[in-house]
Amino acid sequence: xxxxxxxxxxxxxxxxxxxxxxxxxxxxxxxxxxxxxxxxxxxxxxxxxxxxxxxxxxxxxxxxxxxxxxxxxxxxxxxxxxxxxxxxxxxxxxxxxxxxxxxxxxxxxxxxxxxxxxxxxxxxxxxxxxxxxxxxxxxxxxxxxxxxxxxxxxxxxxxxxxxxxxxxxxxxxxxxxxxxxxxxxxxxxxxxxxxxxxxxxxxxxxxxxxxxxxxxxxxxxxxxxxxxxxxxxxxxxxxxxxxxxxxxxxxxxxxxxxxxxxxxxxxxxxxxxxxxxxxxxxxxxxxxxxxxxxxxxxxxxxxxxxxxxxxxxxxxxxxxxxxxxxxxxxxxxxxxxxxxxxxxxxxxxxxxxxxxxxxxxxxxxxxxxxxxxxxxxxxxxxxxxxxxxxxxxxxxxxxxxxxxxxxxxxxxxxxxxxxxxxxxxxxxxxxxxxxxxxxxxxxxxxxxxxxxxxxxxxxxxxxxxxxxxxxxxxxxxxxxxxxxxxxxxxxxxxxxxxxxxxx
Amino acid sequence: xxxxxxxxxxxxxxxxxxxxxxxxxxxxxxxxxxxxxxxxxxxxxxxxxxxxxxxxxxxxxxxxxxxxxxxxxxxxxxxxxxxxxxxxxxxxxxxxxxxxxxxxxxxxxxxxxxxxxxxx
Numbered sequence: 001x002x003x004x005x006x007x008x009x010x011x012x013x014x015x016x017x018x019x020x021x022x023x024x025x026x027x028x029x030x031x032x033x034x035x036x037x038x039x040x041x042x043x044x045x046x047x048x049x050x051x052x053x054x055x056x057x058x059x060x061x062x063x064x065x066x067x068x069x070x071x072x073x074x075x076x077x078x079x080x081x082x083x084x085x086x087x088x089x090x091x092x093x094x095x096x097x098x099x100x101x102x103x104x105x106x107x108x109x110x111x112x113x114x115x116x117x118x119x120x121x122x123x124x125x126x127x128x129x130x131x132x133x134x135x136x137x138x139x140x141x142x143x144x145x146x147x148x149x150x151x152x153x154x155x156x157x158x159x160x161x162x163x164x165x166x167x168x169x170x171x172x173x174x175x176x177x178x179x180x181x182x183x184x185x186x187x188x189x190x191x192x193x194x195x196x197x198x199x200x201x202x203x204x205x206x207x208x209x210x211x212x213x214x215x216x217x218x219x220x221x222x223x224x225x226x227x228x229x230x231x232x233x234x235x236x237x238x239x240x241x242x243x244x245x246x247x248x249x250x251x252x253x254x255x256x257x258x259x260x261x262x263x264x265x266x267x268x269x270x271x272x273x274x275x276x277x278x279x280x281x282x283x284x285x286x287x288x289x290x291x292x293x294x295x296x297x298x299x300x301x302x303x304x305x306x307x308x309x310x311x312x313x314x315x316x317x318x319x320x321x322x323x324x325x326x327x328x329x330x331x332x333x334x335x336x337x338x339x340x341x342x343x344x345x346x347x348x349x350x351x352x353x354x355x356x357x358x359x360x361x362x363x364x365x366x367x368x369x370x371x372x373x374x375x376x377x378x379x380x381x382x383x384x385x386x387x388x389x390x391x392x393x394x395x396x397x398x399x400x401x402x403x404x405x406x407x408x409x410x411x412x413x414x415x416x417x418x419x420x421x422x423x424x425x426x427x428x429x430x431x432x433x434x435x436x437x438x439x440x441x442x443x444x445x446x447x448x449x450x451x452x453x454x455x456x457x458x459x460x461x462x463x464x465x466x467x468x469x470x471x472x473x474x475x476x477x478x479x480x481x482x483x484x485x486x487x488x489x490x491x492x493x494x495x496x497x498x499x500x501x502x503x
Numbered sequence: 504x505x506x507x508x509x510x511x512x513x514x515x516x517x518x519x520x521x522x523x524x525x526x527x528x529x530x531x532x533x534x535x536x537x538x539x540x541x542x543x544x545x546x547x548x549x550x551x552x553x554x555x556x557x558x559x560x561x562x563x564x565x566x567x568x569x570x571x572x573x574x575x576x577x578x579x580x581x582x583x584x585x586x587x588x589x590x591x592x593x594x595x596x597x598x599x600x601x602x603x604x605x606x607x608x609x610x611x612x613x614x615x616x617x618x619x620x621x622x623x
Contacts, residue, residue, distance in 0.1 A: 129579055136586045143593055147600075155601045156615040159528060162594050166535050167523075169590070173583055174542045180576065181549025234616050 002058030004049060005071040007042045008081050008120040011035060012088070016113035023105055029096035032109040036092040039116070040085035043078075050078040051476075055483065055493035057126065065494050066187035070126035072494050075480030076326060080123040080253055083333050086462070087245045088116045090455035094341055095238040097451035103148055103236065111148070115141035115242065122250050126494050128176055128186045131254065135172065135218070139165055142247060145239045146231060157231035164227035168217030175210035179262075182207070189494035192261045192487050201265050208263035208270050215258065219251025221311060222281040225304045229288060232303070233296035233353070237344025240296060244303050245337030249329060252310045256325065259314060260484040267317060274315035279409045282308030286416040295343045295353040295428060298420050299336070302379065305413055306332050312406060313394050321397035322481035327473060328394065331386040331466060335375040338459035342372050345452050346428060349439040355424065360433035364440045367453070369429045374460040376421040378467065381414045386466035389474070508548045515541035526609050528598050532591070539587050543580045550576025 015035025022028040049056055050073050057072040059065055073081070092112070099108050118138030125131050147158040180186055182203065183194040198204055213224070220228040228248065232240055255274075263270055285305025292298045310332070313325025343353060345368055350358045362369040378385035381392075391414055398407035433439060441449055466473055483489055515537055522534030555572030598608070605613050 129582070133582065133586065136590065140589060140593065143597075147597065150600070150604070152604055152615040154616075155597070155604050156613045156617075158597055159601050159610070159613060160616070162597055163528075163531060163535070166539075166590060166594065170535070170539050170542050173539070174545055177542065177546030177549045177576075177579075180546065180579070181551075230617055 005058045011039045012113040012117035016110045019109035032092045036089040043081045043085040047078045047082045055489045057493040066185050066190035069130050071124045072126035074483045077123045084119050091238045091242045094455045097448040098238050111141045111144045119246050146235050153234045157234040160227045161231040168214045172214035178207045189491040205266045215251045215254045220248045220304050229300040232300040241337045241340035244340050245333045261487050271315050271317050278308045278311035278315050282413040286413045289420045293355050323477040324393035326477040326480045328390040331390045334462050335378045338375040341456050355427040358428040359431045362429040364438040371456050378463045380418040380421050384467045386463045389470040504552050512541045512544050528608050
């Protein structure tokens with residue numbers, strides 16, 4: 001049992017070590033692909049275990065909670081690990097054709113696998129300080145990936161990204177310190193009990209806001225999102241895709257964990273802030289995207305606006321809304337990562353990501369056009385794709401508790417998302433290419449065609465499957481939301497049967 | 504002692520924020536290093552300052568004797584220092600690289616990723 005929880009962290013680390021030593025050979029990319037495949041198998045096994053047995057926990061090093069470091073997987077953690085593994089596999093396959101030998105030699109695959117290890121660790125840990133450590137593992141790997149290659153724009157983007165994330169780290173660390181000073185524990189399950197007994201609840205709210213800022217930077221919430229559109233369009237496309245899919249979502253996950261498990265004493269205050277922030281995030285993101293004219297920059301701004309939806313679910317704080325958030329997280333990672341991968345193929349065959357310099361893809365590369373339409377429509381929320389259900393649940397949850405304006409904002413933002421997607425469609429796919437060339441997939445080698453398009457098709461298939469058959473996914477999201485709202489299972493799994501008396 | 508440390512942390516944070524408001528990226532980094540050390544001190548202080556004995560367990564015993572100091576905050580701070588050291592080493596190299604490739608240390612003038620001027 002404890003091995004199953006530790007493996008999603010250990011496998012990427014081992015793969016990273018292999019990839020580092022194989023980086024001079026052609027085997028490196030295959031090590032990365034195989035490692036991600038094994039990770040997917042293990043994460044599915046973990047997911048099945050969580051479905052069967054409920055929340056599972058393991059104490060590392062044999063120290064009983066709350067003294068040792070706990071790894072714990074509830075529904076949300078388990079599904080996030082699965083989706084991380086899916087993204088890792090898709091990007092590893094894609095990268096085998098995209099990443100140059102030079103970047104492989106510089107350690108692309110090793111950094112990528114360390115990033116995945118950090119993401120899995122953040123999803124699985126049950127200890128706040130340990131979460132900080134996984135954030136840093138993830139961060140240092142992402143720094144390396146972002147500037148790998150050393151283009152001017154990458155260095156510039158790196159500065160913004162690094163600075164903003166280091167500031168968030170300081171906030172996180174200070175918050176952890178204060179919380180420890182107040183409660184004497186850092187185990188999240190133990191914290192959820194300990195904070196109820198605090199006399200000074202207002203100080204707890206102050207700490208809660210510090211965590212909100214720290215995780216808000218990572219999740220790219222309004223007004224702390226500006227590092228994201230400044231950075232995500234500069235690295236190689238597979239790096240963009242994995243960042244877009246996973247990094248901000250770790251911030252969202254941390255917010256969802258902290259503000260359902262620990263900081264629930266003053267919901268009227270903290271979740272009210274989150275509600276405003278969520279709506280402003282949605283609006284600014286989508287308006288920013290409307291002003292852009294670069295394929296990847298539009299997509300980057302859309303990450304920001306989509307994060308708003310997930311936080312909206314958390315802020316509404318009803319079972320249906322949280323289920324909507326979980327559903328949205330899964331849908332978003334698949335769709336957004338896929339769109340970035342597609343932009344990479346489009347760049348390869350048209351030679352640019354600037355929309356005015358693209359064109360003609362519909363006529364000469366209809367397969368790519370079709371593969372773009374699926375995630376683009378899903379992002380905008382067209383039925384019967386996964387994005388429709390995700391938005392539908394959230395808006396229904398908002399209407400249920402009579403938050404008319406929040407529902408209105410969500411609908412309006414969905415409308416503007418269609419605007420951006422049709423802009424990309426019209427300029428990059430529909431109109432003829434400005435230089436009269438006919439960009440075709442045939443310009444790629446056979447291997448590149450398979451390695452680039454297979455992950456895209458796979459992810460597109462996933463969003464269609466979720467869209468056509470949402471019921472099991474929704475049932476699961478509802479049960480995961482139930483576990484979040486009633487943390488007694490989580491607490492019991494971590495601390496054992498002797499609840500409350502352990503401190 | 505708590506009072507003294509609280510004042511020290513406050514002064515460090517104030518100085519750090521002043522440095523971080525500068526447009527010069529190098530000053531920003533120095534501010535960041537200072538504020539992260541202030542955060543470390545805050546953890547240390549939050550873990551209570553007690554004149555306890557070293558938390559050593561005598562041979563053959565399972566638990567330390569009464570009245571030992573809490574070692575956990577120091578372990579946390581140590582971890583944070585090590586991680587911070589790695590991150591700042593990277594950040595400093597990045598700033599140096601930015602200076603050599605972009606030719607400036609002022610954040611206003613760094614516009615390679617987001618060129619100024621009207622969108623096309």
